[in-house]
Amino acid sequence: MKLLHFAFLPFLTLACAATHPAARDDLLTLPEQALLTGHAVNPAALRCNSLRTWNPTLRAEAKAGAQTMLADLQTLGVPVPPEKADAARKVLTDALMWRMVRATIVDGDQNNLGVVAIKDVTTADGRPLLLFRSGFTSQPGRADSCVASLVAAGVRHGVNLYEGPMPTADLAQAERQVYTQAGGSYFNVADDTELASWRDELRDDPASAQKAMAAVARVIREGILRPGGHEPQGHVAVHCGGGMHRTGMVVGVLERCWNGAPREVWERAYRRHVAWQSDAQPGGFEPANLAFIGNFDCALLQKNR
Numbered sequence: 559m560k561l562l563h564f565a566f567l568p569f570l571t572l573a574c575a576a577t578h579p580a581a582r583d584d585l586l587t588l589p590e591q592a593l594l595t596g597h598a599v600n601p602a603a604l605r606c607n608s609l610r611t612w613n614p615t616l617r618a619e620a621k622a623g624a625q626t627m628l629a630d631l632q633t634l635g636v637p638v639p640p641e642k643a644d645a646a647r648k649v650l651t652d653a654l655m656w657r658m659v660r661a662t663i664v665d666g667d668q669n670n671l672g673v674v675a676i677k678d679v680t681t682a683d684g685r686p687l688l689l690f691r692s693g694f695t696s697q698p699g700r701a702d703s704c705v706a707s708l709v710a711a712g713v714r715h716g717v718n719l720y721e722g723p724m725p726t727a728d729l730a731q732a733e734r735q736v737y738t739q740a741g742g743s744y745f746n747v748a749d750d751t752e753l754a755s756w757r758d759e760l761r762d763d764p765a766s767a768q769k770a771m772a773a774v775a776r777v778i779r780e781g782i783l784r785p786g787g788h789e790p791q792g793h794v795a796v797h798c799g800g801g802m803h804r805t806g807m808v809v810g811v812l813e814r815c816w817n818g819a820p821r822e823v824w825e826r827a828y829r830r831h832v833a834w835q836s837d838a839q840p841g842g843f844e845p846a847n848l849a850f851i852g853n854f855d856c857a858l859l860q861k862n863r
Contacts, residue, residue, distance in 0.1 A: 715793075
């Protein structure tokens with residue numbers, strides 16, 4: 559509830575605020591907070607938030623920006639040959655859009671944080687495994703960063719699912735350094751061509767679903783449940799670019815196939831983390847991603863049982 563700025567209503571305003579506190583949309587859900595508290599993790603100590611947005615105008619804005627840049631180059635006496643104009647426009651559009659996506663997620667400090675417990679899996683010291691999920695976060699190397707607070711909460715293994723045009727090499731390098739300095743480890747799908755390309759291949763060719771399932775199964779088995787072939791040294795944090803699609807599918811598969819969660823649980827989580835509000839405001843919702851989770855061959859994970 560926003561405070562009213564009428565001078566004659568201060569006491570009424572304070573009373574209403576006390577009786578009906580404003581809803582926070584940057585916090586973990588109450589069940590997630592209870593989960594952390596039950597596993598001796600203080601939610602208030604995490605310097606992460608659960609904010610996420612989907613901006614449907616970024617592509618249009620990038621196209622407009624690219625067109626302006628081409629016109630500016632022409633004005634400056636640096637013309638682009640007509641036969642290369644379309645290619646130049648596409649290159650500029652993609653570069654601008656992915657820079658804006660990064661700014662929205664990272665500079666906008668939209669962490670898209672969530673957490674689930676992974677059934678029947680323990681850390682090397684015998685604690686039940688928590689899996690934190692997010693997108694890339696701002697300045698991972700800072701002592702007061704989201705990543706640093708996850709390490710302080712017992713996370714010792716980071717999983718980076720992102721491979722794409724958004725410039726993130728500096729963020730991944732900083733994350734790896736934070737985890738390794740804490741005695742942990744880091745799994746980056748970009749280091750393995752097969753694991754890096756499954757999402758784009760699936761989107762471009764739905765017939766590649768079986769290949770994508772095999773890649774996701776490897777990510778889960780080798781990157782999350784048994785990093786380096788061993789029990790995790792501590793809790794695990796997984797993310798992609800914005801914590802929506804790759805992360806949503808991987809965590810959804812774990813929830814369905816490993817935890818045995820019913821559809822309403824993993825579908826609700828998927829919708830929440832892609833900023834879905836309604837069918838009229840779907841955010842980044844992609845029905846094919848839900849279908850991938852629902853159709854995933856759970857037997858691919860059974861060798862870890």
